Amino acid sequence: MFDFLYELYWRYYCSLSLLSELELLPDELLVKILSYVSVSDLFYGWLNLNWRFNAIVHSIRIKEFYTVPKQWHSCKNSNSIVESLHYLASQLVFLHIDQCLSSDVVKEINTIKFSHLRILKLCETNASQLDVIQAYNFPYLEHLSLVQTTISFEVLCQFKSLRSCELNSLEIDAKHSHLSSSIQLLALRWCHPWDMAILLRHFPQMIFFKVFIFLSNSVVHHPIVNCVHPNLISLDIHFFDLDSSMNEADNSRYGCISELLASISTGKRIRYCVTLVDMVNFNYEQFQCAVLKLNFVRFSYRLIWLHRFQPVPNIDCIRQIPLFNKLKLEHIGSKATLFRSIWTDTSILSYYNQNILI
Known part of the structure; x- marks a missing residue:
């Protein structure tokens, strides 16, 4: 199913002159097709075409990957990545940032905007990004992956919806003896x-x-x-x-x-x-x-x-x-x-x- 939708997307994406034919597809199929499109392509290629496509783009639950080698072509322009992520932040439910993005680009990404995330995977985190990883900023978070980061067990326990977690290590001391996590x-x-x-x-x-x-x-x-x-x-x-x-x-x-x-x-x-x-x-x-x-x-x-x-x-x-x-x-x-x-x-x-x- 994924291969079919992905090929269908690229067939129409490569020739925008076929937009009128694309509009013949039902909304449900368009949503599925565009859900495989990167945030940058959604923002620069599909927004503001007409009112119908605007509504479809804003209804998509976005799952964004920046991993090697997937989407290497989308990682060249840091401004386009940051701008599109921030604009569509409320629709982002899955965000995975690997080492294919430079540290300068990662620093510009304001993760606090992604309050609807269910899954967050960050290969590296800076101090400001680590500070905002709190339960009140991500109330729906179900999976957290910070493979190179050590966080406090007290902070982890505040995530009531969290079911799985991958970390470098945990900081646990005597003052946390009364705490427990539902992970x-x-x-x-x-x-x-x-x-x-x-x-x-x-x-x-x-x-x-x-x-x-x-x-x-x-x-x-x-x-x-x-x-x-x-x-x-x-x-x-x-x-x-x-x-x-x-x-x-x-x-x-x-x-x-x-x-x-x-x-x-x-x-x-x-x-x-x-x-x-x-x-x-x-x-x-x-x-x-x-x-x-x-x-x-x-x-x-x-x-x-x-x-x-x-x-x-x-x-x-x-x-x-x-x-x-x-x-x-x-x-x-x-x-x-x-x-x-x-x-x-x-x-x-x-x-x-x-x-x-x-």
Whole structure:
């Protein structure tokens, strides 16, 4: 359906002399066709043609993307972008600004004008834009993505309509202990292992949690507290080893990871997906022992090596371990190599190891 409408739009867009033929289409179809047009094209190409097109343009719920490589042609003239966005601000329900726009252009965009947004995705934010990201400025916001930004948990809790959120990290301190958020899907790009219990406690309605955890010897470690979450269904954890070395063996990595997995109690219906990044001297056998003790019914894992940091170890040796014998190559490129497994019932694998292999 999208391809048909998009091709139909370009057929008429390339020849405005066919405007009379375009007017033969019903309003409902014109609204669908023009909903795929960029804000700049709507503003400069379709407004003020006649009263009917003005009414149609002003009735569209606009979803605007500035991503690479989509709409690169619309990103050349910063004045046209800013002017058209501000003029049609009340109709904007989806705004995604990626790195294809220069920082100078992003600074000119006044996000406070977009009070009807349902979805807001900003790759970068300046201080003034971050200050206006408040619940009273975006009362209808349902999804917020600020992948390079850290915001206060207190601010996040004020968004009553927010259902999903993607952030670099959250600021939570003792004064926020009484607060909770109704967010159901949360993704964090930076977190310490001992902060997991705090996060789960403050998001009691969360059903999906994706988190990046960085392991480093330079950080003072704190005890990992056990926690019980009533609603969590899917847990996707990425572990990054910041201090891995080919000449150094460190068993503390698997211990920290297994301790964290064991500390989260949710019931057997949960889906666990663990991604290990740049784990060179990782003790995969001891990690298997720790995982099998937890009896996960839905467990999957991925192994990633970033080539600029670490070479790929001997995968055949890792596959000799029962938990990793279904490891399959999914991607190999100039920047990274990715292996992953299918979903595994570790309770069955644990029984097999205890009763057949022994």
